[in-house]
Amino acid sequence: MDAIEALLTRRSVRRFDPDRPVSPETVDLFLRVLFQSPSAGDARPWQFVVVDRRETLRGLAAAMPKCDMLETAPLGVLICAEPAREKIPGFWPQDCAAAAENLLIAAHACGLGAVWIGLHPVADRERAVREALGVPPEIVPFALIAIGVPAETPPPEDRRDSSRVRRNSW
Numbered sequence: 001m002d003a004i005e006a007l008l009t010r011r012s013v014r015r016f017d018p019d020r021p022v023s024p025e026t027v028d029l030f031l032r033v034l035f036q037s038p039s040a041g042d043a044r045p046w047q048f049v050v051v052d053r054r055e056t057l058r059g060l061a062a063a064m065p066k067c068d069m070l071e072t073a074p075l076g077v078l079i080c081a082e083p084a085r086e087k088i089p090g091f092w093p094q095d096c097a098a099a100a101e102n103l104l105i106a107a108h109a110c111g112l113g114a115v116w117i118g119l120h121p122v123a124d125r126e127r128a129v130r131e132a133l134g135v136p137p138e139i140v141p142f143a144l145i146a147i148g149v150p151a152e153t154p155p156p157e158d159r160r161d162s163s164r165v166r167r168n169s170w
C-alpha cells in the first residue's frame, strides 16, 4: 500500500482479535516511525510507553469510560510529551499529534487496525493513565493508540467538502 492509499483508506478500528499479538519486529517498526515524525525545531519532545500486557490493557480499559477497545487490543502505544525538551515553547501538542497520526497510518499500512484514544487535555483521562502506568509528573500523557489485527473493517469514506476550501484568499 502506498502512502496516498493508506491516507485515503485509513479508518478507526475499535475491535481487534485479542489472540493475535503484534510482532516485536512490527513494534520496532512503529517506534522508528514515531521517532521519524516532524516536530517544532526538531525538538522531538516525546516519550513512549509500549503496553502489551493483557492485564495492563484491561486495567486501562477499566480506568477510563468508553475505552472498550483496550479490552481486545493486543497493543497500546502511549504517546507522551516531555515539555522540558521543547525548543520552541508551546508546540508539544502538535509534535505529539504528528507522531500519533504517523503511527495510525503505519499501522494501517501494515494491515493492522488502530484508534487514537485522546487523553490530553481531558484531565480525568490523563490522571487515569498516569496512575495506571506510573507516568511521572513532568511527563504529559497525550494519546493512547490501540492497535491490533482488526475484527471490523470500517469502509473508506470520501469526506471532501468543497464549501470549506478557498483559493488565494478567504
Ligand SMILES: Cc1cc2nc3c(=O)[nH]c(=O)nc-3n(C[C@H](O)[C@H](O)[C@H](O)COP(=O)(O)O)c2cc1C
Pocket: 010, 011, 012, 013, 014, 115, 116, 117, 118, 154
Ligand atoms: C484528538 C483525537 C482524539 C480521539 N479520541 C478518541 C477516543 O477517545 N475514542 C475513540 O473511540 N476515538 C477517538 N478518536 C478517533 C475519532 O473518533 C475518529 O478519528 C473520527 O471519528 C473519524 O473516524 P475515522 O478515524 O474512522 O476516520 C480521536 C481522534 C482524535 C484525532
